[in-house]
Amino acid sequence: MSDVLEQLWNTIEDRKAHPRSGSYTASLFAAGENEILKKVGEEAIEVIVAAKGEGDARVVYEAADLVYHLLVLLAARDLTWNDVEEELRRRFK
Numbered sequence: 001m002s003d004v005l006e007q008l009w010n011t012i013e014d015r016k017a018h019p020r021s022g023s024y025t026a027s028l029f030a031a032g033e034n035e036i037l038k039k040v041g042e043e044a045i046e047v048i049v050a051a052k053g054e055g056d057a058r059v060v061y062e063a064a065d066l067v068y069h070l071l072v073l074l075a076a077r078d079l080t081w082n083d084v085e086e087e088l089r090r091r092f093k
Contacts, residue, residue, distance in 0.1 A: 041068045
């Protein structure tokens with residue numbers, strides 16, 4: 001995992017274990033899995049829309065949002081980015 005992903009992951013896990021008032025991440029966990037899934041879906045659509053005509057900078061911006069919300073979903077389900085990496089390794093051996 002890259003340093004920035006690891007730092008983000010640690011923050012997400014901290015907000016899950018120790019919710020802070022005003023934290024967007026903590027509010028997602030409090031709202032529950034359906035809300036997290038909704039956000040993942042919205043961000044995926046925004047990546048598609050950006051790729052269809054909003055330029056590379058916008059694609060990167062929206063992809064970052066998608067990755068963040070995907071990490072929140074993984075954490076909510078007690079999964080990790082390492083689980084995803086392991087699946088990719090399994091597929092490409």
